[in-house]
Amino acid sequence: MSEPVSAPTEVLTFADPDAVARAAAKAFVDAVVAAQRERLQAHVVLTGGGTGIAMLEHVGRDQGGIDWSAVNVYFGDERFLPAGDPDRNEVQARAALLDHVPIDPARIHTMPALGEDGCATPAESAERYARRLAAQSADGSLPDFDVHLLGMGGEGHINSLFPHTDAVREPDRFVVGVEDSPKPPPARVTLTLPAVQRARQVWLLVTGENKADAVAAAIAGANPEEIPAAGAVGRERTVWFVDTAAAVALPKS
Numbered sequence: 001m002s003e004p005v006s007a008p009t010e011v012l013t014f015a016d017p018d019a020v021a022r023a024a025a026k027a028f029v030d031a032v033v034a035a036q037r038e039r040l041q042a043h044v045v046l047t048g049g050g051t052g053i054a055m056l057e058h059v060g061r062d063q064g065g066i067d068w069s070a071v072n073v074y075f076g077d078e079r080f081l082p083a084g085d086p087d088r089n090e091v092q093a094r095a096a097l098l099d100h101v102p103i104d105p106a107r108i109h110t111m112p113a114l115g116e117d118g119c120a121t122p123a124e125s126a127e128r129y130a131r132r133l134a135a136q137s138a139d140g141s142l143p144d145f146d147v148h149l150l151g152m153g154g155e156g157h158i159n160s161l162f163p164h165t166d167a168v169r170e171p172d173r174f175v176v177g178v179e180d181s182p183k184p185p186p187a188r189v190t191l192t193l194p195a196v197q198r199a200r201q202v203w204l205l206v207t208g209e210n211k212a213d214a215v216a217a218a219i220a221g222a223n224p225e226e227i228p229a230a231g232a233v234g235r236e237r238t239v240w241f242v243d244t245a246a247a248v249a250l251p252k253s
């Protein structure tokens, strides 16, 4: 499997989950504006999870100077459920932010849902999404992601990359289907570590003491097969936005 590329890891600690979501939202607005200033367009990968969705709500409240007509949205993973299912990350992201801003609907790049465009399996959805990403890229691989947002589970999963699975070991493909996720629902579609590692910036939004051991292990450089978040490294920056509870197992320095 691909090894994480080296990039400095930054850890930003906040008092509570809401402070994490607010700080990440402010940084997100700044990153989008900076990308648009430098490259005209911004390409951002959204995440599900409580903190990631709360962050989107904060972005909606204070949008700064974002030009929504030049924002391209992608998803790091998706639950392979019928379109409109409230458990889909896309549905939650639309309700939290995307339905309330003047973004071009054609720039919201969702993973095909169960039954959409004839997709019957997560693998079919993954193949279509890989083609869609390639079509948005300059070189037929991936868009130039400015920021890839991630949540993390207590055992260290990111996107739908769970420990000791084929998906977390995937060395080549950028999108894969998952049939047996240990966290329900079992059928999912996910970007892989090679895709995450192509992002300029990777941000992990993590709160709660049940995540503390995995946070410490990931930042200490664990094997990504055991702690998938250890492989979540950006080309330019890797930033952990954590609350004090999630930071308790980190070295004091």
Ligand SMILES: O=C(O)[C@H](O)[C@@H](O)[C@H](O)[C@H](O)COP(=O)(O)O
Pocket (backbone or CB within 6 Å): 047, 048, 049, 050, 051, 052, 150, 151, 152, 153, 154, 158, 159, 160, 183, 184, 205, 207
């Ligand atoms: O697909 C899922 O089942 C969840 O979205 C999951 O991957 C989530 O992102 C993390 O568990 C972090 O979630 P919290 O931010 O709510 O802790």
